[in-house]
Amino acid sequence: MKIVLAEKTGFCFGVKRAVAMAEEALGKKEPICSLGSIIHNKQVVRDLSRKGLKVVKNIDDITEGTVVVSSHGISPKVAKDIVKRGIKIIDTTCPFVLNAQKIAKRLSEKGYVVVIVGDSKHPEVKALVDFAPKRVFVVKDKHQAVRLRLKKDDRVSIISQTTQSMTNFLDVVKTISGYAPKEMTIFNTICHDAENRQERARQLAGKVDLMLVVGGRDSANTKRLFEVCKKVLDNSHLLESEGELKEKWFESVKTAGITSGASTPEWVIKKVVKKIGSISRKIS
Ligand code: SF4
Numbered sequence: 586m587k588i589v590l591a592e593k594t595g596f597c598f599g600v601k602r603a604v605a606m607a608e609e610a611l612g613k614k615e616p617i618c619s620l621g622s623i624i625h626n627k628q629v630v631r632d633l634s635r636k637g638l639k640v641v642k643n644i645d646d647i648t649e650g651t652v653v654v655s656s657h658g659i660s661p662k663v664a665k666d667i668v669k670r671g672i673k674i675i676d677t678t679c680p681f682v683l684n685a686q687k688i689a690k691r692l693s694e695k696g697y698v699v700v701i702v703g704d705s706k707h708p709e710v711k712a713l714v715d716f717a718p719k720r721v722f723v724v725k726d727k728h729q730a731v732r733l734r735l736k737k738d739d740r741v742s743i744i745s746q747t748t749q750s751m752t753n754f755l756d757v758v759k760t761i762s763g764y765a766p767k768e769m770t771i772f773n774t775i776c777h778d779a780e781n782r783q784e785r786a787r788q789l790a791g792k793v794d795l796m797l798v799v800g801g802r803d804s805a806n807t808k809r810l811f812e813v814c815k816k817v818l819d820n821s822h823l824l825e826s827e828g829e830l831k832e833k834w835f836e837s838v839k840t841a842g843i844t845s846g847a848s849t850p851e852w853v854i855k856k857v858v859k860k861i862g863s864i865s866r867k868i869s
Pocket of ligand 1 (some may be wrong): 597598599600656679680681682747748776777778779806847
């Protein structure tokens with residue numbers, strides 16, 4: 586069986602940077618914690634925990650030392666609260682996320698109604714909402730966009746969670762423009778890495794008999810990649826580690842393609858490739 590890796594796998598720039606910053610801080614042997622998972626990958630979080638990073642859910646659980654802010658960013662209200670408590674912050678927010686935050690803030694200050702295309706429960710979107718405190722809506726797709734209570738004379742600005750698919754973003758833009766607010770501005774805040782990864786995965790899924798998407802189930806960009814692949818090839822599967830591979834997926838498979846989320850380290854992908862090798866030997 587032939588195994589083809591997508592051109593883009595492993596950590597993206599933002600995740601690589603966040604993990605490196607956390608590791609550097611851990612090297613200083615001070616108490617370090619992260620508010621939620623620093624990235625959406627269990628293996629990496631486990632590895633950082635072994636090195637001393639404590640994951641806390643609430644700021645009340647941070648009593649000393651330094652808190653590492655994840656690559657998804659942090660709400661300005663929460664950041665202020667942490668600083669007020671005398672706790673240091675190491676901010677690993679990805680520059681692409683920072684850019685979306687700056688745009689949301691600027692537009693909100695100028696009086697625009699900000700519409701964010703994304704998942705309202707994702708930490709990046711939750712923080713982004715707080716950068717546009719006046720009037721802000723989160724919609725996940727065109728169906729939710731139809732139900733938005735925008736007024737004809739609203740000045741509307743649409744931005745995106747960095748890991749959304751371009752198709753979904755444009756569908757929302759088209760839907761909102763359909764009921765013509767007075768003024769509408771659009772900012773494509775989708776990150777290039779996420780967009781590129783989706784495009785490469787889409788192309789690869791069209792050429793193989795089985796497509797594997799390796800990444801965390803709570804990772805937004807991994808979920809998007811899986812959706813993209815599944816649309817092209819039904820025999821597409823999302824898995825977090827090699828232990829989840831199933832022999833039945835490989836029946837009559839001559840070529841298997843692999844892509845990964847932006848927070849999946851290369852070593853996890855290598856383990857998946859190795860296990861596929863042993864499955865292939867077993868079933869041939
Ligand atoms: S996927 Fe994009 S926005 Fe998210 S951390 Fe990576 S580079 Fe940054």
